[in-house]
Amino acid sequence: MTKLYDLFIIGGGINGAGIARDASGRGFSVYLADKGKVGSATSSWSSKLIHGGLRYLENYEFKLVRQSLKEREVITKIAPNITKPLPFVIPHSKQSRSKLLIKLGLFLYDNIGGKTNIPKSSKIDLKKNYINILKPQFSFGFKYYDVQVDDKKLVEMNIENAKNLGAVIAENKKVINAKIDNDSWKILFEDKETVRAKILINASGPWINETINNVINISINKSIRLVRGSHIIVKKLYDEEVAFTLQNYDNRIVFVIPHKKDYTLIGTTEVDVDNPENPTISDSEKKYLINSVNNHFIKNITNEDIVKTYSGIRPLIEDFKEASKVTRDYIFDLNLQNKQAPLLNIYGGKLTTYRKLSEKVIEQLEPFLPIKNTRNWTHLKKL
Ligand SMILES: Cc1cc2nc3c(=O)[nH]c(=O)nc-3n(C[C@H](O)[C@H](O)[C@H](O)COP(=O)(O)OP(=O)(O)OC[C@H]3O[C@@H](n4cnc5c(N)ncnc54)[C@H](O)[C@@H]3O)c2cc1C
Secondary structure (H helix, E strand, O other): OOOEEEEEOOOOHHHHHHHHHHHHHHOOEEEOOOOOOOOOOOHHHHOOOOOOOHHHHHOOOHHHHHHHHHHHHHHHHHHHEEEEEEEEEEEOOOOOOHHHHHHHHHHHHHHHOOOOOOOEEEEEEEOOOOOOEEEEOOOOEEEEEEEEEEEHHHHHHHHHHHHHHHHHHEEOEEEEEEEOOOOEEEEOOOOOEEEEEEEEEEEHHHHHHHHHHHHHHOOOOOOOEEEEEEEEEEEEEOOOOOEEEEOOOOOOOOEEEOOOOEEEEEEOOEEEEEOOOOOOHHHHHHHHHHHHHHHOOOOOOOHHHEEEEEEEEEEEEEEOOOOOOOOEEEEEEEEOOOOOEEEEEEEOOOOHHHHHHHHHHEEEEEEOOOOOOOOOOOOOOOO
């Protein structure tokens, strides 16, 4: 007889991987399929930060920042080998945010996440520090801390853990159809194989609408906005283990972050796009990032300095605001067309909040799961 899995997850990005780990550890049977390699889409095209999101405070997203700061603490503990705290310096200029606003933001950032081992923020005299890096016009700044992560590894470790706990993980296995048949989901792959599950989770990231419209074939009134973010990588611009949060003329911020041993990562941008396939940086995005560095750093860079670029697509919840103001939080859409065969669509999210998101998924689906296991555990066990 064909096996009936408790959960079928479409997508092995950080969200799918986190859910697979959490659910398997609670004793549920899980099948996760990705059309490519796990962790090779948005989840490896990020800025590689586990962060509270200092700038989200400007959009009054206190709840998201609080949860993200708490998760920063948890993820640093459960994945110590792939995370490290990193100081970030914000050079101040009269044209950008006022000192008072930044001070207030940093005060909240230091305090709303609760107890932390990560150092608190401070003022920094740029006449004495980083004078070999920043232009002399930047005489004053602020320093705060966030956490750098190997994003792809974070996915792979969650997947590995899920596998060890009994989950089936299938790579290069595109789901082309999912329909309810005899009160359960029948999932069809491109290679014609089928799998059956009680509950379907759509964790296909920026492909969410494509999956809803072309794979599950249902109509949903939630609207998603696809926003490309690009990074450039150059040979390292300086030796110090410090990142910079640059404030741009358009009020956006750009991060300059040490990358691997010999490189500097610079990003990111925000460009609305129509489809999630093969995101690639445009010339104007390159120019934007280069200008941002050149406006702040003594050492100027040009197109020729770019060693590598990568771009990812943020699947943001549409609320008709400027891209930088659209929430980075996630929402769930639980579809109970057939109560025996629920469907959960996951919109948005951040690398930082994947673990909490996974717990919330189980909480939401608990009434439909065969056994009850409400004890949260992923914050206690190292990856
Ligand atoms: C430029 C940029 C920078 C970012 N920086 C940060 C950061 O520093 N910190 C942070 O916390 N967050 C950051 N984020 C957000 C974070 O990267 C994303 O929220 C997160 O990676 C989304 O994960 P996901 O699992 O939803 O999607 P993905 O990682 O895209 O995974 C979805 C998976 O679904 C698979 N899939 C799709 N359709 C099918 C199908 N039909 N069958 C099988 N598989 C399918 C895809 O192959 C893919 O692997 C950033 C995002 C971007 C774009």
